[in-house]
Amino acid sequence: MDMKRDYYEDVQLFKSNVVLFWSAALLLVLFTIPLYTPNYYIYLFNIIMVHIILAVGLNILVGSTGQISLGHAGFFAIGAYGTVLMMTTFQLPFVLAILIAAFIAAFFGFILGLPALRLEGPYLAIVSLGFGLTIMHIIGGMDVFGGRMGVKVPPLDLGIKQLGISWILTTDFQKYYLILITTIIMVVGARNILKTRVGRSFVAIRDSDIAAEVIGVNLTIYKTLAFAVSAFYAGIAGGLFGFVLGFFDPFTFNMILSIIFLVMVVVGGLGTIAGGIMGAALITYLQYDLLKNIAEVPYFGALMVAVSKQWFTVVGLENFSSMAIGLIMIGIIIFEPLGMFGVWIRMKKYWMTWPF
Amino acid sequence: MVEGLAIGACYGLFATAVVIIYKTSEVVNFAQGEMAMFSSFVAFHILSAYQYPFWLAFVITMLFSILLGILIEFLFLRPAKHPSILGMIVITLGAEMFLMGLASWKWGAEQKFFSLPLNPSVTYEPVKGMIITNWAIAVFAVTACIMLFLYIFFKFTRLGVAMRATQQNKHAAKIMGIRTERIFSFAWGFSSLIGAVAGMFFASRATLDPAFMMEPFLRAFAAAVLGGLMSIPGVIIGGALMGLIENFFGYFWPHWKPIIAFIVIILVLCLRPSGLFTKHYVKKV
Numbered sequence: 001m002d003m004k005r006d007y008y009e010d011v012q013l014f015k016s017n018v019v020l021f022w023s024a025a026l027l028l029v030l031f032t033i034p035l036y037t038p039n040y041y042i043y044l045f046n047i048i049m050v051h052i053i054l055a056v057g058l059n060i061l062v063g064s065t066g067q068i069s070l071g072h073a074g075f076f077a078i079g080a081y082g083t084v085l086m087m088t089t090f091q092l093p094f095v096l097a098i099l100i101a102a103f104i105a106a107f108f109g110f111i112l113g114l115p116a117l118r119l120e121g122p123y124l125a126i127v128s129l130g131f132g133l134t135i136m137h138i139i140g141g142m143d144v145f146g147g148r149m150g151v152k153v154p155p156l157d158l159g160i161k162q163l164g165i166s167w168i169l170t171t172d173f174q175k176y177y178l179i180l181i182t183t184i185i186m187v188v189g190a191r192n193i194l195k196t197r198v199g200r201s202f203v204a205i206r207d208s209d210i211a212a213e214v215i216g217v218n219l220t221i222y223k224t225l226a227f228a229v230s231a232f233y234a235g236i237a238g239g240l241f242g243f244v245l246g247f248f249d250p251f252t253f254n255m256i257l258s259i260i261f262l263v264m265v266v267v268g269g270l271g272t273i274a275g276g277i278m279g280a281a282l283i284t285y286l287q288y289d290l291l292k293n294i295a296e297v298p299y300f301g302a303l304m305v306a307v308s309k310q311w312f313t314v315v316g317l318e319n320f321s322s323m324a325i326g327l328i329m330i331g332i333i334i335f336e337p338l339g340m341f342g343v344w345i346r347m348k349k350y351w352m353t354w355p356f
Numbered sequence: 357m358v359e360g361l362a363i364g365a366c367y368g369l370f371a372t373a374v375v376i377i378y379k380t381s382e383v384v385n386f387a388q389g390e391m392a393m394f395s396s397f398v399a400f401h402i403l404s405a406y407q408y409p410f411w412l413a414f415v416i417t418m419l420f421s422i423l424l425g426i427l428i429e430f431l432f433l434r435p436a437k438h439p440s441i442l443g444m445i446v447i448t449l450g451a452e453m454f455l456m457g458l459a460s461w462k463w464g465a466e467q468k469f470f471s472l473p474l475n476p477s478v479t480y481e482p483v484k485g486m487i488i489t490n491w492a493i494a495v496f497a498v499t500a501c502i503m504l505f506l507y508i509f510f511k512f513t514r515l516g517v518a519m520r521a522t523q524q525n526k527h528a529a530k531i532m533g534i535r536t537e538r539i540f541s542f543a544w545g546f547s548s549l550i551g552a553v554a555g556m557f558f559a560s561r562a563t564l565d566p567a568f569m570m571e572p573f574l575r576a577f578a579a580a581v582l583g584g585l586m587s588i589p590g591v592i593i594g595g596a597l598m599g600l601i602e603n604f605f606g607y608f609w610p611h612w613k614p615i616i617a618f619i620v621i622i623l624v625l626c627l628r629p630s631g632l633f634t635k636h637y638v639k640k641v
Contacts, residue, residue: 068442070449115626121441122384123625126577130618133574137614255570259449266446308461319566323457329450333443334435 011195013188030180034173042172046244048284049183050237055264055280056190056273057233062262063271064194065226066206067116068125071132072261075231077253078105078135079238081145084153093160102235108135109231113224132258140250150249153242172244179240186233191273193229202226206271256322260287263325267332269341278340283325291321362492363561364579364599365499368592370554370572371580372506373547375591378580379523380543383444387428387451389573391548392555393566394455395421397463399556400470400564417556418549425548426541433544434537460566468564470556495557499592502550506588519543571614575602578617581624 004010014020034042054076061067082101086092092100112131116124139145156175159165169175193199201222204212213219242248260283268279290297297304304320336342370392377385385391399417402408408416428451436447510516521529522539530536558572575598583594601620606613 062442068445115622119625122378122445123581125386125445126384126574126581127618127621127625130574130578130621133571134615134618137612141611256453259453262446262449266442270442319457319460321457322453323461326450326452326454326457329446329453330432333439333447333450334432337439337443 011192013191027184031177034176039172042176043244044285044288046172046176046179047241047288048281049179050241050244051261051264051280051284052277053183053186053240054234054237054261055268055276056187057230057237058261059265059268059271059273059276060190060193060202060233061226061230062265063269063275064199064206065202065223067223067226068121068262069112069128069227069230070125070255070258070262071112071128071130071135072230072234073253073255073257074132074135075105075109075234076238076241076257076261077139077250078108078231079235080242080248080253081139081151081238082235083239084151084242085145087154087157091162093162094156094158098236098239101239102232105235105238106228106232109227109229109234110224112231113227116223116227117220129255129258132253133255136250136253139253145250148250150247150252152247153245156243175243179244182236182240186236187273187277190233194273198222198225203271260325263329267328267339269339269344272341274344275339275341278344282340283328286328287321287325291324292318358488358492360599360603361596362489362495362599363603364596365495365592366554366557366595367572367576367579367598368583368595369495369499369502369557370551370576371583371591371595372502372588373551373554374577374580375585375588376543376547376550378585380519381433381540383433383448384577385547386445386448386573387455388547388551389555389569389576390452390455390459391421391424391428392551392558393564393569394424394459395548395552396470396555396559396564397459397566399552400468400559401463403470417552421548421552422545425544425546428548429541429544433540456566463566470559470564491557491560498553498557502553503588503592510588515539515542571617575617578620578624581621 009015014023033045037045054072058069058072061069079098079101082104083094083098086097086100087094090097112128115127119127140148145151156169156178157166158169158178159167169178194202201212201217204215204217205219205222205226209219209223245252264279264283265276266279267283268277269275293301332339338345370388373392374385374388377383377388395417398420399413402413402416403410432447432451433444436443439447510520518529518534519539519542521532521534522536526536529539554572554576555569559568562568576595579595579598580591581594582597583590583592585591598617598620602613602616605616
């Protein structure tokens with residue numbers, strides 16, 4: 001059912017009119033969401049979409065190229081700080097600032113990609129983890145970046161100050177559309193990258209880097225390129241994330257954040273765009289909404305509070321989210337290594353071949 | 357200088373725990389730091405809530421840490437059938453998140469003070485200009501004991517030889533009648549114990565909070581990489597080197613101390629990926 005007969009079928013964006021219809025319906029829903037949801041959820045949606053950009057980018061690196069990174073919070077931080085600094089210190093317009101910040105992040109991705117040429121598996125994980133921590137310490141230790149006190153973001157001005165055009169987005173409602181459009185562009189871009197020569201090279205490297213080199217894939221170029229592309233996505237996501245939060249300090253971008261990013265990709269499904277999107281949405285929802293306010297969940301919340309009072313501390317109940325995410329990580333590897341995308345594929349196969 | 361060596365010995369001790377697991381089962385245990393953290397918290401809890409004497413608390417903590425290691429191996433790693441490297445890393449990271457969440461839930465995220473029954477201000481000066489604190493002596497003694505024990509264990513006992521066999525070739529060891537799964541459990545329990553000892557030393561120097569083992573873990577890993585992830589004596593030397601390097605840099609540029617571990621890891625891995633003291637390994641297709 002998924003057989004492709006020519007190259008055009010592989011690269012086309014909508015495989016059939018059904019897919020086209022549902023994509024259009026999804027877009028319609030996404031564009032009208034702010035009209036009928038409370039303001040808090042708009043904030044949540046903004047964070048989810050920022051994480052989707054990042055997870056899709058990280059999936060290009062981890063899922064498609066097979067390089068493990070535990071340092072994406074570092075790129076995320078570079079994006080956030082870079083954008084804000086470009087806007088405050090150099091007075092650049094927002095679009096230019098976020099692009100420059102993302103390219104700086106991509107440059108650092110290229111740098112991190114260099115040791116990755118010689119390392120693999122757990123060694124690479126440790127190096128990238130150290131990279132993330134180092135970025136956090138460097139930003140926290142230099143006064144240019146506001147030090148440990150953090151920075152406050154300037155108003156989000158889409159216009160160009162020098163020409164006197166000003167279009168300031170103030171509410172979450174307005175930011176929602178900016179982030180939504182960016183997310184759609186980035187996701188479609190990622191899908192197109194994976195369908196081209198570059199994307200196929202990435203997949204070849206994941207499956208066997210030696211075999212890929214033998215058939216003529218330049219490992220040096222494509223491995224560092226994978227890091228750079230992934231870091232670029234993280235930079236864009238970081239730039240937007242800063243404006244969603246309004247205020248951040250270096251410890252926002254700690255090691256746990258990098259782990260959470262990896263979890264999104266693994267839970268969603270490695271090597272697929274849809275997997276990154278699903279994982280980011282699920283984990284962000286769990287982390288920012290359901291598990292954060294666990295005490296307010298009906299029935300279960302009361303039970304958890306009682307358990308906390310009896311054996312644990314009530315103030316520590318919010319850490320339940322990190323416990324639950326840890327269990328999700330372990331569970332997904334044990335029971336469903338393909339992630340949510342694997343479940344989706346299985347459901348699709350079941351219904352398509354139904355009576356059999 | 358001596359202080360740096362003592363911290364280095366702590367790193368070495370902790371890195372030994374990482375290496376034991378890596379040697380037997382080829383898993384880099386990211387949860388090692390949090391396992392040590394959790395055991396230290398248990399010791400703290402026993403001391404503060406039940407007022408037991410220190411040696412009793414120590415023994416209970418050691419038993420607990422062995423149990424913790426075995427439990428994590430049994431519940432989290434064993435059910436995963438043939439996971440990839442990424443899968444293994446995600447499982448240990450998940451265990452780390454789980455333990456961290458549990459510890460912060462139980463004890464709160466604020467900092468606690470944990471002290472060994474050694475007064476750190478008591479110092480000796482055996483040679484002029486060389487000051488040794490009580491803490492450093494305890495670290496050296498414990499490290500030497502554990503090293504001696506490990507040497508005898510791996511060389512002369514049945515279990516130790518079985519562990520080495522499992523490390524060399526898992527399938528062959530299984531055919532020869534070694535219960536490799538039991539060996540894995542044992543390695544986890546054992547390394548959890550060593551990690552807990554190192555964790556208590558770290559905790560008595562700094563404060564005890566659920567995130568306190570993260571940076572020591574990275575530095576211990578740097579020490580392990582420096583010595584080569586496959587050799588225990590190499591790791592101890594690597595730890596000592598790491599402690600000295602860090603002390604040296606901490607003296608001149610105290611601001612950038614946290615970054616040194618990372619730079620060491622990058623340099624060693626780029627120049628000599630198999631570490632300073634092990635044979636170079638060649639990847640087969």
